[in-house]
Each structure stands twice: as structure tokens, then as C-alpha cells.
Amino acid sequence: MAVDDATITEVQLGGRRGGPDVATLRTDKWWKLPVTTVAVLSAFIVYATWAAFFGTSNFFYAAHNLLSPFYSPCLGNICKTQGVTTSPFLGWWQLSPALIILVFPLGFRMTCYYYRKAYYRSFWRSPVACAVQDAHSTYSGETRAPLILQNIHRYFFYFGLVFNVLLTIDAVQAFIWPGGGVHMSIGTLVLCLNASLLWLYSLSCHACRHLCGGQVRNFSKHPIRHKLWKFVTPLNAKHMQFAWMSLVVVAMTDVYVRLVASGTITDFKIF
Numbered sequence: 001m002a003v004d005d006a007t008i009t010e011v012q013l014g015g016r017r018g019g020p021d022v023a024t025l026r027t028d029k030w031w032k033l034p035v036t037t038v039a040v041l042s043a044f045i046v047y048a049t050w051a052a053f054f055g056t057s058n059f060f061y062a063a064h065n066l067l068s069p070f071y072s073p074c075l076g077n078i079c080k081t082q083g084v085t086t087s088p089f090l091g092w093w094q095l096s097p098a099l100i101i102l103v104f105p106l107g108f109r110m111t112c113y114y115y116r117k118a119y120y121r122s123f124w125r126s127p128v129a130c131a132v133q134d135a136h137s138t139y140s141g142e143t144r145a146p147l148i149l150q151n152i153h154r155y156f157f158y159f160g161l162v163f164n165v166l167l168t169i170d171a172v173q174a175f176i177w178p179g180g181g182v183h184m185s186i187g188t189l190v191l192c193l194n195a196s197l198l199w200l201y202s203l204s205c206h207a208c209r210h211l212c213g214g215q216v217r218n219f220s221k222h223p224i225r226h227k228l229w230k231f232v233t234p235l236n237a238k239h240m241q242f243a244w245m246s247l248v249v250v251a252m253t254d255v256y257v258r259l260v261a262s263g264t265i266t267d268f269k270i271f
């Protein structure tokens with residue numbers, strides 16, 4: 001369909017927001033996506049806040065070496081050295097150790113390019129959707145405080161990689177139970193799934209793709225970076241899916257470990 005020049009509103013920094021003068025020109029259920037985004041992100045924020053502040057017990061199931069990702073690396077009173085020990089690092093820290101740990105993975109997610117789009121649209125309603133009136137009259141982008149701090153994302157990416165390594169180690173250690181030998185349970189698979197999705201989320205990150213192939217003028221002179229860029233580019237196309245899957249699974253992993261550690265359910269042994 002040809003677009004009439006008269007209907008185009010140019011977007012300018014500091015200028016008036018685009019969008020129609022009426023609430024919306026759309027007749028479809030465009031609001032479903034922002035409403036779903038608000039529901040899922042709100043549920044995650046409420047659950048993670050509870051787990052971080054109040055869920056300071058049952059985050060580790062010693063019998064099968066299962067540690068919640070919200071409490072990894074283990075900085076609290078319960079560590080993986082066969083039961084209860086004193087904290088190796090945080091004798092002075094009286095609050096939940098998750099409050100120290102979660103700053104990094106949550107900072108990584110909060111500054112993620114995809115989540116920014118999602119929560120600007122759904123919570124801030126700016127822009128809400130095509131052909132829907134913007135909730136704000138002016139546009140400053142991310143050019144000044146506090147949103148300019150979103151540019152810190154590339155550094156959170158490096159911290160995210162460190163946590164991916166730690167959670168991968170947790171998943172591998174979950175195969176080795178305190179009694180000795182190698183075992184596999186549903187919990188082991190849950191930890192493996194969680195670590196895998198977090199790797200996919202990180203490797204599909206826009207900052208990761210830029211790190212691999214950004215600012216390269218001639219790929220033929222940088223064959224390794226070209227290979228890395230070709231590897232992460234198809235993952236990058238699925239970044240939104242990995243963002244949601246990893247978010248849900250990391251919360252479900254915490255729930256699973258708590259249910260097992262509290263004796264509510266049994267961690268079924270596969271071998």
C-alpha cells in the first residue's frame with residue numbers, strides 16, 4: 001500500500017512523538033502483546049524479589065547437589081561442601097546473598113536491547129505500537145540520564161558470561177552426588193536446560209554479535225571473527241525467543257530446587 005506523504009510524522013530527538021491524533025487507528029487486538037509483556041515481567045519481578053529477599057532457605061538440595069541459579073555462586077551459609085558451613089566470603093553480610101548475586105544477571109536483562117524495547121512499549125507505552133497514540137508527547141531517546149546508562153549493557157554482557165560459566169559448573173557438578181559416582185536426575189536436566197538457555201541468550205545478544213563482527217570493514221582479513229559472526233548471527237535473530245525462554249526457565253529452576261529441597265516433591269533419579 002502506498003503511503004501518503006501527508007501521513008508521515010518524522011521522529012526527532014526532542015521533537016513531538018509520532019502516532020495518530022486519535023487513540024488508535026487499529027482494529028486488531030494489538031494490546032495483547034504489551035499486556036502479556038507486563039504480566040510476565042511483573043510476575044518475574046515479584047517472584048525474583050521474594051526469592052532474593054525472603055527465600056534464603058531451601059535454595060540448595062545437598063543430597064543431589066542442586067543449587068538454585070538465584071543463589072549461585074554459593075555465598076551463603078549453606079555451601080556445597082557437604083552441608084552447612086560458614087560463608088567463605090560474606091561473614092559481614094547479614095542480608096540475603098542473592099542480593100549481591102542478582103545485581104549482575106538482572107542488570108544484564110534490564111539493559112538488554114530487546115527487553116528495553118519490550119518494557120518501553122508495554123510499561124512506558126512509548127511507543128506502544130504502530131498506529132497507536134504514544135503515551136508521551138516528546139521523545140528524548142536514550143540521550144540523557146537516566147536512560148543513557150542503558151549503554152552499560154555491553155559491560156553487563158561480560159558479567160553475564162561469568163555467570164553462565166558458574167551455572168554451567170553447577171550443572172556439571174549436579175551429576176556428582178555427595179555419596180560419590182555419577183548420577184542423573186530430573187534436577188540435573190533442569191540445571192542443564194537452564195545453563196543452555198542462558199548461553200543461548202548471551203550468545204544471541206546484540207553486544208555479542210557486535211563484539212564478533214562489529215567495526216570489521218573486510219571480513220576476508222578477519223576469518224575468525226567472520227566465523228564467530230556467522231555463528232552468532234542466526235542466534236541473534238532468535239534473541240527475543242531466547243530472552244523469554246531463559247527468563248521463564250531460570251525462575252522455574254529456582255522453583256524446582258526449592259520444591260525438592262523442602263521435601264515437597266522428589267527429585268526423580270534417572271540413573
Ligand code: FES
Nearest residue numbers: 112113114205206
Ligand atoms: S541485547 Fe539482549 S542480552 Fe544483549
